[in-house]
Amino acid sequence: MIKITDLSKSFGRLQALKQVSFEATGGQCIALIGPNGCGKTTLLKSVLGMVKPDKGTITVNDKLVERDWQYRRSIGYMPQIGRYPQNMKIGQVLDMLIDLRQSQAPLDDELMTAFKMKDLLHKRMGTLSGGTVQKVSACIAFLFNPSILILDEPTAGLDPVASGILREKIQEEIARNRLIIITSHILSEMDGLVNRITYMHEGKILFDKENQSLIKDTGTSNLMDAVIGIMKANGI
């Protein structure tokens, strides 16, 4: 579904991405991890068309993303920090996006029901707590039945119940053969959810492995120990 070849991007002197190649298909749930400033967000933003790469190509569903915007119909994005116009109501934000996307497919409001969003539709965005704003972002990402979901730190700021609901929803979507890319710093949370780990370091992909083979290779019992083991072995 997503294919990235030799992607490079620099911001001034800082090289954020160094010839990154990456490929992902439906049914995969990928944890994109790495220290702060390793290029995770730049990589995701390039896929979303927010960052214009210097070199290399990105294709989504076999279509080049450069100068195109139609491809974003198949992507749902949940930002790390969602901020919306302060005087808009939740209902208006959702209406606006539904209006904008003109999606023919039926809407997926499972998350909205689970988060009891229908009771909050009349609330203004400026009055919401950080967690509620995150819930709105999550609802928006899943609303249009996208075949690719990009979730940037999805559970940061959510209470345990809400983050459990989101986790279940993600598992459902994997079963539906969707592609899900999650970035997070909380490795224990990814355990049992993701089936592939992509570790970035200083603008490069250091390793990219299936969950099972990673645990087997490192001889550890869980994901966190496996990743920490590799990081230590590489002297990071």
Added chain:
Amino acid sequence: MNKLVRYILIDIIRNRIVIAYMILLAAITLGVFCLEDNPAKGVLTILNIDLFIIPLVSIIFSAIYMYNSAEFIELLVSQPVPGKTIWLSLFLSLAGALSLAFLIGAGIPILIFAHGILAWFMILAGVMLTLIFVVLGLVAVVKTADKARGIGLAILLWVYFSILFDAVVLFLLFQFANYPVEKAMICLSMLNPVDLCRIMILLKMDVSALMGYSGAVFQDFFGTNFGILISVAALVLWVLIPLFYSLKKFVNKDL
């Protein structure tokens, strides 16, 4: 694009600053007309205040609104909508909301108290200045990623057009006092939308008789239909050129 404009416009109109701006304009306009017996003198006072306030509020408000909407713009960019539509919608919403505040706050009282072509020129100038300085605010935002520097740039642009430009023109005028510079002055005035609006309106008033020989040359140009057409065209260019520049920058920008 209409859909996006509709939603963003509703958000901006509900903004407290925009409502306060409208009330301020209404208070100034009504206050001046109530204190002044002669409506023509009243218009002159209002002109001077408006030429100061409209650019300031338009440029600073649009710059701050754009910086505060950074994450919202990112969300819009992640949707299947072309970047061009997003940028133009933001411009139209900001320009629409601030023009509406001007039309209700200052436009209606001016139409009630001052009559004839002068009132319509005041309204035209107010709306054009709103559009121009909203666009200049967008240029400041698209040029600088940092919020503090961007707002600083917006303030500098306002200082330049409201104060510095006139100082430079005055300096040149004294330096070349022995030469016939009136025609050159007309060209120079095209380079500053605030001055252009000021001259256009002043020449519609009786006070223009007090401006001496320069006033007569200006009257020869700005008093004719051709001159008015050229000045309005110059104001429109002041909107379009920065708008397309900022649009081009935005489409190629990393968010």
